[in-house]
Structure formats: C-alpha cells, structure tokens
Amino acid sequence: MSTRLEPTKNRARAAPTRAQDPEGTRQNIIEVAAQEFALNGLSGARIDEIAAKTRSSKRMIYYYFGSKEGLYLSALENAYRQVREGEAQLDVAGLPPLDALKRLVEFTFDHHHQHEEFIRMVMIENIHHGEFLERSGVIRELNVTAIGNIEAIYAKGLADGVFRPGLDPLEIHWQISALCFFNVSNRATFSKIFGKDVGSPAAQASLRQQAVEMVLRFVTRPDQLP
Amino acid sequence: MSTRLEPTKNRARAAPTRAQDPEGTRQNIIEVAAQEFALNGLSGARIDEIAAKTRSSKRMIYYYFGSKEGLYLSALENAYRQVREGEAQLDVAGLPPLDALKRLVEFTFDHHHQHEEFIRMVMIENIHHGEFLERSGVIRELNVTAIGNIEAIYAKGLADGVFRPGLDPLEIHWQISALCFFNVSNRATFSKIFGKDVGSPAAQASLRQQAVEMVLRFVTRPDQLP
DNA sequence: AGGAGAGTACGAACTAGTTAGTACATTTGC
C-alpha cells in the first residue's frame, strides 16, 4: 500500500534505534521551546519551528503539552526551576552580614547575566501580565523561599548593629532584582541609545561593583560606612 | 459587472462626509497601534484589530505606514517622542545638587509609573534586541540629551563638594533607570510571586522613597551623609 | 469665476500564504 515505511526495519537494525524515551523527549521539547519563546515571545514563536528543532515532532508537542500555551507554561516553569536551583547553590550562612550581602548581590548580578534566556522569559511573561505564572502553582512555591537568604542576612546585620532598622527584606530583594534584571533586560535599547556597549566586560564589571555599592550603602547604618 | 458599489452615491449624499484629515488619521492610527503593540507585542498585535479600533481602515494603515513593521516603528518613535517631551518639563537648574538629584529620581519614578504603555513598548523593543530602535535615526537624537540633566547636576555636586568623584553620569542614569523601569516592567511577576501587590499606593510610595535614598546615598560623599 | 486635471485620501472585498491543531495509522516496550 504505502512504501514510506519500508526503511523502518532497516533503520531499526542498522543503527540501534533510539529507544523510546518519554522523559528525554519531553525535556528536549521544553528546552527547544524555551529558546524559541525567549527569542520570539509567545505569539512570535512558531510551533512548527519548535518542532523542527526538536529531536521529535509536532505531534509529540501536542501529545505531551496539549497546546501552544501548555508548552509555554511548561517552558516557563522549567526556566524558573532551573534558575532557582542554581540560586540555591549560593551559601552565605557563615559570612558576616556585609560580606554576605555583597556576595548575594554579586551572585545575583552574575546569575542574571548568565541566564539571559530566563530573563527574557520573565520579560515576556510580564508582557502577558503574569497570567501564566498565576496559573502555575509550581512557580510560586519555588520563589517564596528566594527571600529567605535576605531575611537571614538582614536579621543578622541588625543584630550586629551594622544595618539600619526599618527596612523590608522583600524591598531589598526588589532593589537587588531591579539592578540585576535591568542590566540584562534593557541592555539592547540602552546600548543603542547611548552608543555604548554596556554589555562589554569593562562596563559590566563597573556596573556590577556599583550595584553592590548601592545596596550596601542603602542597608548599612550611616555611621558604619567607611 | 459588480453590484457592490451601488450604494456609494447615496452614502456620499446621505450623511455629510467626514472631511479628509490626513494628519488626524495618521495620529489616530499611531495611537491605537501603540496601545495594541504595547499590549500584545509586535507579532501578537493584529493589523485587523488595530484597523477596527481606528477611526480609519486597514487600507489606510498600509497607505501611511507601508507594513506592520513600519507601523510598529512609527508607534515606537511616537512613544519615545512623547515621553521625552514630558521629561523636558523637568527643570532643576536652580536647585542645589542634592535636591536636584532627588527631584530627578522622583520625577523619573513618577513618569515611568504614569507611562506604562511606553515602558511596555521598550520591553518589547528589547525582546527584539532593539533592532527597530537601531533603524530609527529619530530616536537616538531624542535620547542623547536625556543625560544632560544628570551631567549638569553631577558637575555642580562635585564642585560643591557634596558628591564623590569618579562616577559616570551615564551610569547614574543607568541606575536610576533600572530602579524606575523595573518598578513598572516587572510589577506583574513580582506581585504574583510574592503575593503582594507592589503596585498599591502604599508600596509605591515606599519604593519611590527608597529609590531616591539609594541614588542619593550612592552619589553623596560619605562624610556628607546625615 | 469656474471647470478640467492631477494628486491625495479613503473604503470594501479579496488573496496567497501561514499556523495551530487533528485524524489516522503505526511502532515499541513490557
């Protein structure tokens, strides 16, 4: 009837057929999808394009994720998970508060810098008013613990008398995020408007150090400043 | 041959035909387009949708702007122009450096807050790696003068001995932008992750004041701090 | 003064190509 399947048997024996690997297929699809969504946005990304770059097929995308939006949500969740896992690597427990906060800012700065794809996913999600993030129970759980670090550092800094009272750890987190996030998210327009590549290693080193300074000066008690 | 044009004459006489208004039509299209692009992104916005919300028609969009991208570019340029014109309202020439910088940060914070549509356009443009901004000669001209204010303030602050030396006005602008931009751009995800509406008046007031403090503490000579 | 032309402004219907999603058949691993 049809000839299109004839080579199958041969292929099956010629090379050890790629075993069925649901989890691998799923993961592969998600990774490709994340790239495409991060690059083109939700509406800009093309399912056919994603499928083509996959080791799998369009059929499988719908088999596993149901719809384009389902795929986007999974990719978003995956991105958050990866990044939070990376952040969990940071350990500042033993450090004095000032050093700990410095490390935290540096780490966040570098981490955001290294995960541009994640930053772009968050930008895109904000364009969509965070509606997919809202639908996802998973993501909120991942993030609530993210301020734990700052809370601990701030508490210790207060106790030691080096930080000033009255600050909200969530707001400190907000400010660190602002400085580190903007550095990646707005690099393109900023560089092009002012004709200076703020992504260059020299510029980044300077901005990084200044981000640290800003946060430390903000949190430190004035009489503790050098 | 065709019947579809029969009603034309009647229509022409029945109601006093709306006068031709090229500039008005153009402007109306751009305003609607900006809204739609800001809401849905370049690929997410629909020409038919834009046309429908216009007082004009799809035909006119292509008549005036040539293509979807042409329309997007015009909307982007318009957004930048509007915002920069608004910023030009700020006059801090007479103020002492510290007060001037404080005003500048407050003004930027408020201005970004009030121009969410513009912020979203910039976000979208960053998703596109600033390629349209690059194509536009207009926009760069508008912006290069934007740091003029900071340069003047910083120079005066140095002369008065209240600011510390060695800072780059462009980097100060970068930091102010980061704090004020992030406040609008990432409100959705931030609020949803931490279950707190950072857009509420109370939260905004606090973040605003802290943005001012951060910048002032960063720029001020330590021995000049209260 | 007024009418012919020309260029500008506008509208409705159409089209070619794209795109998310599906029906159906087949294979693989247990």
Added chain:
DNA sequence: GCAAATGTACTAACTAGTTCGTACTCTCCT
C-alpha cells in the same frame, strides 16, 4: 496483546498585504 509513544498527512481558521475603485481638494488655465 496492549497501552504508551510516535510518524504522516491534512484542515480550518487566520492574517498580512493587495486590488480595484471612489471621493475629496487643490491648482492652474482660460
């Protein structure tokens, strides 16, 4: 043998852009 996993071919709806035709406005000629 059976359920989960996968491949191929298709479609219905959408979407950027176009075609063809009309109406308005200004100018310039006489």
